[in-house]
Amino acid sequence: MDNCAAKILFIDDETAILDALQGLMVDETWDCRFAASGAEALAVLETEHFDLVVSDIGMPEINGIELAKKIRQNYPQIVRIFLSNGVDQKLAVTALAEGYTQQIVPKPWNDQELKEIIRSALRQQAQQQKHSSEFQALINSIPLLPTLPESYSNVRSCIVGDEVDIEKMADYISQDVSISSLLLHWANSALFGQRFQVDTIKKAIIVLGTDIVENLVLSEAVNRNIAGALPDLKGFDFKKFKKHSMATAVIARLLIKSIYSSDYVKHDRAFIAGLLHDIGKLAAASFFPKRFEQAIAVAIRTRCSLSDAEYQVYGTDHAEIGAFLAEWWALPPFIFNAIHRHHQPYSSPVDQDVIAAAHVANLLSYQFHYGSNGDTLPRTISDEYRGKFYLSEEAIEILRAETDKTLSALNR
Numbered sequence: 001m002d003n004c005a006a007k008i009l010f011i012d013d014e015t016a017i018l019d020a021l022q023g024l025m026v027d028e029t030w031d032c033r034f035a036a037s038g039a040e041a042l043a044v045l046e047t048e049h050f051d052l053v054v055s056d057i058g059m060p061e062i063n064g065i066e067l068a069k070k071i072r073q074n075y076p077q078i079v080r081i082f083l084s085n086g087v088d089q090k091l092a093v094t095a096l097a098e099g100y101t102q103q104i105v106p107k108p109w110n111d112q113e114l115k116e117i118i119r120s121a122l123r124q125q126a127q128q129q130k131h132s133s134e135f136q137a138l139i140n141s142i143p144l145l146p147t148l149p150e151s152y153s154n155v156r157s158c159i160v161g162d163e164v165d166i167e168k169m170a171d172y173i174s175q176d177v178s179i180s181s182l183l184l185h186w187a188n189s190a191l192f193g194q195r196f197q198v199d200t201i202k203k204a205i206i207v208l209g210t211d212i213v214e215n216l217v218l219s220e221a222v223n224r225n226i227a228g229a230l231p232d233l234k235g236f237d238f239k240k241f242k243k244h245s246m247a248t249a250v251i252a253r254l255l256i257k258s259i260y261s262s263d264y265v266k267h268d269r270a271f272i273a274g275l276l277h278d279i280g281k282l283a284a285a286s287f288f289p290k291r292f293e294q295a296i297a298v299a300i301r302t303r304c305s306l307s308d309a310e311y312q313v314y315g316t317d318h319a320e321i322g323a324f325l326a327e328w329w330a331l332p333p334f335i336f337n338a339i340h341r342h343h344q345p346y347s348s349p350v351d352q353d354v355i356a357a358a359h360v361a362n363l364l365s366y367q368f369h370y371g372s373n374g375d376t377l378p379r380t381i382s383d384e385y386r387g388k389f390y391l392s393e394e395a396i397e398i399l400r401a402e403t404d405k406t407l408s409a410l411n412r
C-alpha cells in the first residue's frame with residue numbers, strides 16, 4: 001500500500017471536531033471520510049475498505065471502545081487510533097490495556113503530532129499487510145510499534161556514507177556507563193583478537209568496528225527498553241535470554257571464522273546475527289506475555305519446538321515477529337534475514353553462510369546450556385552443517401571452552 005492512497009475514517013460526535021479534522025487533512029493526499037457516530041462509521045465500513053480509523057473515545061450510544069471492538073473483530077487489518085479529551089480517562093485506560101487501540105491522542109491535539117502518528121500508523125499497517133490475517137490481528141492487538149532506541153539512532157547518525165565521525169560516536173557512547181563498559185569488555189576480549197589493553201571508547205570503536213558497535217548499542221537499548229518493563233513470565237528468564245544471545249553471537253563468529261578466516265565482514269555479520277536472532281522473543285514476551293507464556297507451556301508439555309507451539313497459540317513465531325520489528329526499524333537486510341531464518345537458514349535468499357553460522361551457534365548455545373527459555377527439545381545439528389563448519393566432537397569441545405572463556409571474562 002502506498003501512503004498516498006491510504007484510506008482513513010474519522011469518527012466524532014462533535015461537528016466542530018470533525019470540521020477541524022477535515023480542515024487539517026485538506027492538504028494531505030490521504031483519502032479521508034468522516035462519520036458523526038459509531039453507527040454511521042459501521043455502515044461506512046461495511047461498504048468501503050479502510051486502512052486506519054481515528055475515533056473519538058467518548059460518544060453517545062456506541063462509544064469508541066464498542067466501536068473498536070467491532071472493528072477489531074470484523075476488520076483486524078485496520079489500525080485504530082483514539083482521540084480523548086481527558087474526561088473519558090477510564091475508557092482510555094481500558095482501551096489501551098485491552099488492545100482496542102494502538103494509540104491515544106489527547107484533545108486538543110497538536111496538528112503536526114497527529115499527522116506524524118497517522119503516518120507512522122499507516123507505515124505499520126502497510127508492513128502488516130504482507131502477512132497472514134492472523135499475524136495482522138496479533139500485531140494489531142499491541143500498541144504502536146516501538147520506535148528505534150534513541151541511543152542507536154545517535155550512533156547511526158555518526159555514519160554518513162563511508163565516513164564515520166568516531167569522536168562524536170565515542171562522545172555519545174561515553175554518556176552511557178553500561179554500554180561503555182560493555183564495549184570495553186568486548187574490545188578487550190580475545191574474540192576480537194586484541195592483544196593490547198583497550199582503555200578508551202574511541203579505541204574500542206576502532207577495534208570492534210562500527211558495525212559491531214552499532215549493533216551492540218542496539219541490542220543493549222532494546223534489552224533495556226523492551227525488557228525493562230517485562231512482567232514475570234513462567235518459563236522465560238531475561239538473564240538467560242541475554243546470555244543465550246551473547247553466547248550465540250560468540251559461537252557464530254567462531255564458526256564463520258573457521259571457514260572464512262580473513263573475511264572480516266562475515267565475522268562481524270555472524271556476531272551481529274547471533275546477537276539479535278531471538279529479538280522476537282523479547283517482543284512477544286512484552287507485547288503479549290500471556291500468550292507467549294502459553295506457547296512456552298505448550299512446547300514443554302507436548303515436547304514440540306517453541307516455534308511450533310507459538311504457531312499453535314498465536315499463528316506465528318518469534319522469528320517472524322522479530323523480522324517484522326527489524327523491518328519496521330529499517331535494519332539492514334542481512335539482520336532481517338538472520339532473524340527471520342535462524343531456524344531455516346537454507347531458505348534465506350542471501351547471506352546463507354552467515355545465517356547458517358547463527359543457526360548452528362543457536363543450537364550449540366543450547367547444547368552448552370546457555371539459556372533454554374522454553375526451547376527444551378534436544379537439538380541435533382544436521383550432517384551438512386557439521387561438515388560445513390568442521391564440527392567434530394573435539395572441535396565442539398574447543399568451541400565450548402572458548403565460549404565459556406569469552407563469556408566469563410565478560411561477566412567479571
Ligand SMILES: [Fe+2]
Nearest residue numbers: 277278318342
Ligand atoms: Fe529462536
Ligand SMILES: [Fe+2]
Nearest residue numbers: 244277278362
Ligand atoms: Fe535462540
